[in-house]
Amino acid sequence: MYSAKRFRWIALSLLLAACSFAPANTQPPTLDAAALAALPKQLATAELSPTPDESERAATQAARRLTEPPPPTATIPPTPTVYVGVFVSDGGGLGNAPVVDLSRYEGTLTASTGFVPAPTPACLIPVDPAFGDRWRGDPALENALGCPTEPPAAYIGTTQLFERGVMYYVPTGEIYTIAFAPTGGRFWYVPQAPPDQGWIVPAPDGLRVPRFGFGAVWKALDGVRSSVGFARLEEAAASLTVQRFDRGALIRDVSSGQVFALIGSGSGDAYGPF
Numbered sequence: 001m002y003s004a005k006r007f008r009w010i011a012l013s014l015l016l017a018a019c020s021f022a023p024a025n026t027q028p029p030t031l032d033a034a035a036l037a038a039l040p041k042q043l044a045t046a047e048l049s050p051t052p053d054e055s056e057r058a059a060t061q062a063a064r065r066l067t068e069p070p071p072p073t074a075t076i077p078p079t080p081t082v083y084v085g086v087f088v089s090d091g092g093g094l095g096n097a098p099v100v101d102l103s104r105y106e107g108t109l110t111a112s113t114g115f116v117p118a119p120t121p122a123c124l125i126p127v128d129p130a131f132g133d134r135w136r137g138d139p140a141l142e143n144a145l146g147c148p149t150e151p152p153a154a155y156i157g158t159t160q161l162f163e164r165g166v167m168y169y170v171p172t173g174e175i176y177t178i179a180f181a182p183t184g185g186r187f188w189y190v191p192q193a194p195p196d197q198g199w200i201v202p203a204p205d206g207l208r209v210p211r212f213g214f215g216a217v218w219k220a221l222d223g224v225r226s227s228v229g230f231a232r233l234e235e236a237a238a239s240l241t242v243q244r245f246d247r248g249a250l251i252r253d254v255s256s257g258q259v260f261a262l263i264g265s266g267s268g269d270a271y272g273p274f
Contacts, residue, residue: 123147128243131250134274135261141271144263146246159238159253160214163207163229167214168240168251175217176251178260178270179227185270186227187262194220203230211235 125148136142158169165179177188193213197220203209207230210218214235218224239254248263258273 125149125151127250128152128241128252130241131243131252131259132274135250135259135272138271141261141263145248145250145261149244149246152241152243155240155242157238157240158214158235159240159255160210160231160235161233162210162231165228166253167210167217167228168238168253169213170240170242175213176262177217177221177224177228178251178262178272179224180273181270185272186223186267187260187264187270188217188221188224188267189262189265190217190221193217207232208234 127148128151130152155170155172157171160167164181165177165185168176168178173192175190175193179185179187193216196216199219201209209215210231212235214231218228236255238256241250241252241254243250247265248261248268251260251262252258253260253273256273260270260272261274263269263271
């Protein structure tokens with residue numbers, strides 16, 4: 001059995017142990033106005049220190065930036081500025097600039113455009129040189145004909161001379177009637193002779209009424225009889241050269257050495273003989 005003295009000692013020890021495990025009072029002390037005024041002013045502007053990890057990372061990055069070379073700076077090539085005009089020296093810093101004589105460029109395109117007018121294209125098919133150059137005396141006539149559409153064709157055909165004109169027949173069946181005139185004549189063209197009209201006209205002394213294909217054209221086409229008149233000679237063989245153009249034809253009578261320029265299709269203006 002324990003004694004009373006020993007029992008009291010044990011109870012006192014238990015009481016002290018219980019007091020040591022009692023929770024501390026966590027309620028913050030209350031400060032009066034005077035104590036608050038005495039606090040340091042820097043509390044309002046205190047900076048938060050980084051955590052140890054963030055401080056170490058920032059120091060590492062700063063050291064790396066000091067040791068690494070700076071990244072290259074991208075350079076953009078300057079775009080040249082086009083100057084449209086003429087550089088003329090003003091005596092102040094431009095003394096080496098060339099002085100351009102503006103009169104050299106009057107009536108021409110500016111050099112800044114870089115445009116050069118294309119030359120007029122030549123005809124794909126050349127004109128037969130056998131036609132000579134006399135028919136080229138009038139530039140308007142050459143322009144009116146245009147370019148040849150086919151090479152020249154040589155024929156052994158038929159011709160007949162009239163009072164004021166001539167007729168030509170080629171073996172293809174085509175017939176050309178050309179009326180002479182002092183300042184420009186007229187022509188008629190048929191791909192084939194029309195049917196003969198059948199009527200007969202008496203010819204004056206020394207002249208003839210044309211026959212066959214020439215006679216059929218002479219009777220059928222209005223204006224032919226009054227333009228060329230009656231035939232002066234009988235039909236005869238002739239060496240002919242015909243070259244067709246965009247808007248007409250050239251006919252060369254090799255037998256007589258004459259050249260005619262015809263402007264039109266079925267009928268039109270006739271020039272020559274050249």
